Amino acid sequence: MAAYDVVVIGGGPGGYSAAIRARQLGRKTALVEEADLGGVCLNWGCIPTKALLKQAEVYQLVRHADEYGIKVGEPEVDWEMVIGRSRDVAERLSKGVAYLMQKNGVDVLQGRGKLTPARKVQVDDGKSVTELDAAQVILATGSRPKSIPGVEFDGTRIISSKEAMVQEERPQALAIIGAGAIGVEFAYFYRAYGSEVLLLEALPQILPREDEEIAAGLAESLSEQGIEVATGAKVVAVNNKKRRVAVRYEVGGEAFAREVDRVLVATGVQGNIEGLGLEAAGVRTRNGMVEVDGRMETSAKGVYAIGDVAGTPQLAHAAVQEGIAAVEFAAGKERPELGQVPNCIYCQPQVASVGMSEKEAREAGRDVKVGRFPFAASGKGQAAGETAGLVKLVFDARYGELLGGAILGAEATELIAELGLALRLEATYEELLLTVHAHPTLSEAVMEAAGQAFGEAINI
Numbered sequence: 001m002a003a004y005d006v007v008v009i010g011g012g013p014g015g016y017s018a019a020i021r022a023r024q025l026g027r028k029t030a031l032v033e034e035a036d037l038g039g040v041c042l043n044w045g046c047i048p049t050k051a052l053l054k055q056a057e058v059y060q061l062v063r064h065a066d067e068y069g070i071k072v073g074e075p076e077v078d079w080e081m082v083i084g085r086s087r088d089v090a091e092r093l094s095k096g097v098a099y100l101m102q103k104n105g106v107d108v109l110q111g112r113g114k115l116t117p118a119r120k121v122q123v124d125d126g127k128s129v130t131e132l133d134a135a136q137v138i139l140a141t142g143s144r145p146k147s148i149p150g151v152e153f154d155g156t157r158i159i160s161s162k163e164a165m166v167q168e169e170r171p172q173a174l175a176i177i178g179a180g181a182i183g184v185e186f187a188y189f190y191r192a193y194g195s196e197v198l199l200l201e202a203l204p205q206i207l208p209r210e211d212e213e214i215a216a217g218l219a220e221s222l223s224e225q226g227i228e229v230a231t232g233a234k235v236v237a238v239n240n241k242k243r244r245v246a247v248r249y250e251v252g253g254e255a256f257a258r259e260v261d262r263v264l265v266a267t268g269v270q271g272n273i274e275g276l277g278l279e280a281a282g283v284r285t286r287n288g289m290v291e292v293d294g295r296m297e298t299s300a301k302g303v304y305a306i307g308d309v310a311g312t313p314q315l316a317h318a319a320v321q322e323g324i325a326a327v328e329f330a331a332g333k334e335r336p337e338l339g340q341v342p343n344c345i346y347c348q349p350q351v352a353s354v355g356m357s358e359k360e361a362r363e364a365g366r367d368v369k370v371g372r373f374p375f376a377a378s379g380k381g382q383a384a385g386e387t388a389g390l391v392k393l394v395f396d397a398r399y400g401e402l403l404g405g406a407i408l409g410a411e412a413t414e415l416i417a418e419l420g421l422a423l424r425l426e427a428t429y430e431e432l433l434l435t436v437h438a439h440p441t442l443s444e445a446v447m448e449a450a451g452q453a454f455g456e457a458i459n460i
C-alpha cells in the first residue's frame with residue numbers, strides 16, 4: 001500500500017493549492033480527483049464564466065463604439081465561438097494545474113476518493129480500487145448547485161450554472177431564480193447578447209450579502225440594461241412544458257406568470273459530502289457541510305476539510321487560503337487568522353466588497369463615518385467612459401480605522417485589493433489619503449472616498 005504524509009481528495013483551487021504547499025513543506029503528497037483538475041472553479045465556474053463575461057463586455061463595447069468616435073456598424077455574434085473560447089480557456093488552465101502537480105512532485109490519482117473507517121483513503125477509478133495510507137487527509141470535494149423545493153434540474157430547460165455556460169443556442173427568454181453572484185452574472189451575460197431576462201430574488205434586495213446602496217445601484221443599472229428585476233419574489237411553480245417553461249411567481253401578493261425558454265436556478269450550493277465514508281470515519285457534518293474547527297480539522301483527528309465542503313464563505317480564494325492553512329496546521333505551524341475575504345461579482349458594472357458594510361458596522365454598535373466618491377467625478381472615469389458607480393468606505397469615527405469598503409463600477413474587482421490590504425494592516429483613513437494614488441486612475445476614487453468621510457476630499 002502506498003503511504004503518504006498528505007492525501008488531498010479533490011483537485012479544485014483549494015485542493016491543488018494545499019497539495020503544492022504540502023510539497024513545499026517536504027511532505028509526500030497525493031491528490032485524488034475524479035474529474036478534471038481545477039475543479040468547478042477552473043472548469044465550470046470562476047474561469048469560464050469570466051471568459052464569457054469578458055466576451056459580453058467586448059460585444060457591448062463594440063456595439064457602443066460610436067460613443068468613442070468609431071463607426072463599426074452592427075457587430076455579428078458567433079455564438080459557437082463565444083462558448084468555445086470560454087471552454088478553451090478552462091481547458092488550458094486545467095492542463096496548467098496538471099503541469100503544476102508534476103512540477104511540484106504531487107502524485108495525481110484519477111478516481112473517486114473515499115475514507116475508510118481505518119482512516120485510509122480508497123481510490124476507485126472505475127476498474128480497480130487502490131488503498132492509500134495517509135497520515136493526514138484533506139477533504140476538498142467542493143460543492144454543487146442546489147435547487148429549491150418543487151423545482152428539479154432537468155439539465156435542458158431547468159438548468160444550473162454549468163449548463164448555462166454551454167448553451168448551444170442563446171435562449172430568447174430566460175428566467176433566473178436567485179440574484180446572488182451566479183444569478184446576477186448570468187443575467188448580465190445573457191442580456192448583453194439580447195436575451196429577455198427576468199431575475200427573481202426572494203429577499204428584498206439583489207446580492208443580499210452586499211451593502212444596500214451598492215446593491216440598489218446595481219439593480220438600477222441592470223434594469224437600465226433591460227433586465228427585469230423582481231425582488232421580494234416568491235416562486236410559486238416552475239412547469240416544464242413541451243418546448244418552454246412556465247414560471248409562476250408572486251411579488252407583494254400579486255401573481256405573475258411567464259413563459260421562457262430556460263430557467264436558471266442559482267439559489268446557492270450544497271457540499272459534496274456523499275459517498276466519502278465520512279460517518280464511518282467519524283467525520284461530523286452539519287447542514288450538508290463538513291464541520292471544522294479553527295484549524296480546519298474535522299471531528300476525526302488528522303482529517304481536515306477546506307473550501308466549499310467546509311461551509312462559508314464558498315469562494316475559490318477562501319478555499320485556497322484554507323487549504324494552505326490546513327497543511328500548515330497539520331505540519332504543526334502557527335498561522336495568523338485568515339482575515340477578511342473579499343467578495344467580487346463580475347457583471348457590469350462590477351461589485352466588490354471587503355470587511356463590514358455600513359449596516360453591519362452600525363449593527364455592531366460602531367460609531368461610523370462613511371465616505372463616498374462617485375466614478376462620475378473621476379477624471380479617469382470620464383476619460384474612459386466608465387462613470388457608473390461609486391466607492392463607499394466605512395470608518396470607525398473615533399480613530400478613523402477602516403472597517404470595510406464596497407465598490408460598484410468598472411474594475412471594482414481589481415480595485416478591492418487595496419482595501420483588503422488596508423484592512424489587514426488596520427489602516428486609517430489618513431493612510432489611504434496619504435498614499436499617493438497615480439493620476440488619472442480609477443483608484444483615486446478610493447483615496448477620495450477616504451477623504452470625503454472626514455471632509456478632506458478634493459474633487460467632490
Ligand code: NAD
Pocket residue numbers: 148177178179180181182183185200201202203206207208233234235266267268269313314315343344345346
Ligand atoms: P448565492 O448564495 O450567492 O445566491 C443565491 C441567491 O438566491 C440569494 O440571493 C438568495 O436569497 C436567493 N434565493 C434563494 N432561494 C430563492 C428562491 N426560492 N427564490 C428566489 N431567490 C432565492 O448563491 P449562487 O449565486 O448560486 O452562487 C453559489 C456560490 O458560488 C456562492 O457561494 C457564491 O458566492 C459563489 N459564486 C461566486 C462568484 C463570484 O465570486 N463572482 C460567482 C459565482 C458563484
